[in-house]
Amino acid sequence: MFRFLVLHLLLFPLSLANWASAQSSVQREVSSNTDAVDARTFALLFRRENAYLKQAKEAESQETPEAQLPFIMTLRLGLKEEQRSNFEQLTQAWEADVAPVRAEMNATISRFHATFPSGKLNADINATPPESIRELRREIDAITLQYRDRLRNAVIETDYQTLRDAALVSTGVRLTAVSPAANGGAQ
């Protein structure tokens, strides 16, 4: 139902007679929105890999399923064994770069919420979040795209496309592209 909902909203400016051409415009929206899709996909991919690495590091032995997690990720993304360590390093570096921005974003949210009397909102308070929160989120997305590009440069193009396709499937964000305001539409 909701997939149709997204389509309907995209088609709002179009007449029903233009339904067929509107379907095409949706496809164009998808292709022009690659960065928006990738910002979410690769952030999720990097988060997941870091979670896998932490679990594998804490595993009691190589025989446990936790220890297998990084290998499963390698297999899932179609990475060659020699590409795995580079992927792991990039993933950890991404987390280190994102963490201070996220911390600043969280601090901004906390300061904003601290202005609510007793932590509560009422009709007299402007509840619109400060624009800086969204700017910081965009900064995180930009960092993610930088690391996507570094990853792309580290592998040959065909491997990158295989990796990206696998990431899209496993993170399930392909549909998000058809949302007109995905990744920071105007409020």
Added chain:
Amino acid sequence: MKIPSLILLLIPGSIYAQSQTANGSSSISFNASGTAGAADCETDLDANTDTGYYAAHVGCIVYDVNSNKVASGVFTDEGDRNGSAAVALSFTTTPGFTYTVHGSHSALLTTPYDAPPGAYGNYYYDYANFFHYTEDPTIDNSNEYTFFGPGPQETSQKQTVLFAPTTAVGRAPASAASCKVPTGETTTYVRQALANANYNPSGADFLQTLVGAVDNGATVKEDTNAQGHDTCHFYNSTYPALEFVSGTTWTIGGSTPNQPESQVVNPGSGQWGADTVGYPNNEVRYYQQQRPAGGYSLPCGTTVPQQMSITCPGQSSPTAYTSGQQLTITVDSTGVTDCRAGVCSPHTAVTHN
């Protein structure tokens, strides 16, 4: 509440610009040997929703082919520290077996709101007005889900916004190299048929254990070519003679989909089944009544040879591993006895009255 499509077409352009999404995903994958699995579930808030007013929440449960829970986890992004909630599960798997992950996705409203004059109870601020479109969430049976919820902002007495669940199914790789042709199998009587109404109680469920191999994830099939002999069948009988097996295929090491008795017998590692042996109930009753009426004797029965073959993962043709054991069914005036490879069920009462 479901929103008619026509109404959505009429939503003003200003709301179109205020859209926001929550994204849910679940996925499952395995290591190369099929001995370990990873399942991931995540709920993501987009830039318009990741504003401190919501805490993403996710639940993740993995089931095996017998619907046993093999791993689970939940996570709530308390305080909206990450803008997302993720659970990464790892678990031991059996090669060749299918596993299913179910993700549940929601967001908690984090900010209290003053109750309207005269109202009581807790109110929360729903900045994106998610509740407006999630009063009747739709299950879309896929591993991805995108929620699209335009404003305007409002308040709610409910604190949890439920999004649709996600599901992903995967099969642990089975190694063809480790799959061997068994040297035979043993048969155990388990119970009278229970799940298949046509054979409850006239059929008997038998469970087989491979000898000389485990071969979980491979399949076994009964050969339909060998003809037996049915002594219950008579000239002008309503039912045809039961002289051939049905040609069923079973999965080794777990329940076989679409086989009702296999769901209640639960084969273990290196086992397959249940193989249900028997005439259907109505045929037993028919022969109990019509054979004496027509001057034919009881007891009567049928004997059908059954040859089994195995197909390992990646193979295209099966290999026979039994030379043909006998399936026998005996009907008397009070019931039936069903046997496979010399192992018999107790005499089970089936009467035509």
